[in-house]
Amino acid sequence: MDLLPAPTEPSEALKSPVVEIETVDMVADAVAAPDPEVSSELDTDSDDSDAWETLSDADDAIQLLRDDQLRDGLVPGACTLDEATAYRQRLHAIGKAAFVEETIARETVTAKKLCTAFGIAPPAFLDGAPDEAFHPLLAIAISREFSRRPKLPQYNTIDDAVKLLRESKNVIVLTGAGISTSLGIPDFRSKDTGLYSRLEHLGLSDPQEVFDIHIFREDPSIFFSIAKEILPTEKKYSPTHGFIRLLQDKGKLLTNYTQNIDNIEANAGVLPEKMVQCHGSFATATCMKCKFKVSGDAIFSDIKDGTIPECTACQKSIAEDALKPQGLKRKRSANGQQKSRKDSDDSSDDEDYDIPTPGVMKPDITFFGEDLPDEFGRRLVHHDRELADLVIVIGTSLKVAPVAEVPGILPRNVPQIYISRTPVSHTGFDIDLLGDCDVVVSELCRRAGWDLQHHMIPADEKVEVTPVEGYESRHMFRVIGA
Numbered sequence: 001m002d003l004l005p006a007p008t009e010p011s012e013a014l015k016s017p018v019v020e021i022e023t024v025d026m027v028a029d030a031v032a033a034p035d036p037e038v039s040s041e042l043d044t045d046s047d048d049s050d051a052w053e054t055l056s057d058a059d060d061a062i063q064l065l066r067d068d069q070l071r072d073g074l075v076p077g078a079c080t081l082d083e084a085t086a087y088r089q090r091l092h093a094i095g096k097a098a099f100v101e102e103t104i105a106r107e108t109v110t111a112k113k114l115c116t117a118f119g120i121a122p123p124a125f126l127d128g129a130p131d132e133a134f135h136p137l138l139a140i141a142i143s144r145e146f147s148r149r150p151k152l153p154q155y156n157t158i159d160d161a162v163k164l165l166r167e168s169k170n171v172i173v174l175t176g177a178g179i180s181t182s183l184g185i186p187d188f189r190s191k192d193t194g195l196y197s198r199l200e201h202l203g204l205s206d207p208q209e210v211f212d213i214h215i216f217r218e219d220p221s222i223f224f225s226i227a228k229e230i231l232p233t234e235k236k237y238s239p240t241h242g243f244i245r246l247l248q249d250k251g252k253l254l255t256n257y258t259q260n261i262d263n264i265e266a267n268a269g270v271l272p273e274k275m276v277q278c279h280g281s282f283a284t285a286t287c288m289k290c291k292f293k294v295s296g297d298a299i300f301s302d303i304k305d306g307t308i309p310e311c312t313a314c315q316k317s318i319a320e321d322a323l324k325p326q327g328l329k330r331k332r333s334a335n336g337q338q339k340s341r342k343d344s345d346d347s348s349d350d351e352d353y354d355i356p357t358p359g360v361m362k363p364d365i366t367f368f369g370e371d372l373p374d375e376f377g378r379r380l381v382h383h384d385r386e387l388a389d390l391v392i393v394i395g396t397s398l399k400v401a402p403v404a405e406v407p408g409i410l411p412r413n414v415p416q417i418y419i420s421r422t423p424v425s426h427t428g429f430d431i432d433l434l435g436d437c438d439v440v441v442s443e444l445c446r447r448a449g450w451d452l453q454h455h456m457i458p459a460d461e462k463v464e465v466t467p468v469e470g471y472e473s474r475h476m477f478r479v480i481g482a
């Protein structure tokens, strides 16, 4: 895909955006990079997590327009807010292909102007370019809008949020690292304060490599040198964990999908049947060789010491083999055939290895390159999807698929509330409650008349809630005294 396609017959030029709309979903490299060579990466496959990161990067590079800028008419050549709203509604009503046919193909509006309807400002490097040059950008803008869940207009205020809490019966709570940071557990993805910034001394080119299954197989010491940082040592939990427990006690918790691997929800008393640990947890560990499974407690002392835990089942079978007169010969099969390492799951696994070494015990957290637990999609699609009447997303920037896709998978009439320090732009929530999530949930409970008791919430805490300018459904929470 070229950013500056050569002008062709009008009918041909019009074909390209329609095709691109189908292929560039969620991958916005081309817009971020004026370099045509970089834009060719659009065609390459990337996994979902990369796509989300890329989108986020592109979000930073694309100049985004806010609705209040359109409303105030501050952007030359842009749609008015009324026009933009009408285009967005039309797109969702008739679909991408028909929308392009009705607008660009019939030349009822320029691609350059239409980009602004979807919140994207024409970039400076396209100044003076023919309108076709804006087609790739428009394709991305349309895809972003189309995959975005439309905000439900009837939910905006804190009172709306409190009413939803009180009236809903089946709440899905989606949580991320932000709900554990008040306990001193580092946020994985935060660039400055998070775990990743502490990993530079390990010489990793990409901090995500710590959680890369291929690297773990090569050298598990990298992971175990930092694992103790993310392993909770005490049975503590945050007010936000307490809030999830409170929803459970009130019979309102449908499922807590957590991206966290710290297993702190258990400390708060959230029942295992109410939880899906989307990225696994430290609660159990499995041998990389023989698949022997142990309780996480069994390897905690190794993790705390920063040493690599070895499989006791492997150790036992190696010891037994060594006592047999022909033990060493068994290490190679007589006819020279090697069993497939991947498929072998039984006690004869050690025959594949010349030097008998016990397997490494890997905590059952999901590494990059590993499949998510089956329970995630099964429960979401076959159970929760029909039942959920409220979604609360807390303490996650929703950048890692497929967890990030949960809000989009649920029926669009289910209200969605977002609680975090900073808003996200790539998915549309009905109400954004910004601030320290412990403060937000404690204030919500106060207003709902619910008794959320936690030693980290001062008894006489006073919270100020102020509207965020330009957004009628965004509210900032701040402690003003206790």
Ligand SMILES: [Zn+2]
Binding pocket: 287, 288, 289, 290, 291, 292, 311, 312, 313, 314, 315, 358, 359
């Ligand atoms: Zn083993």
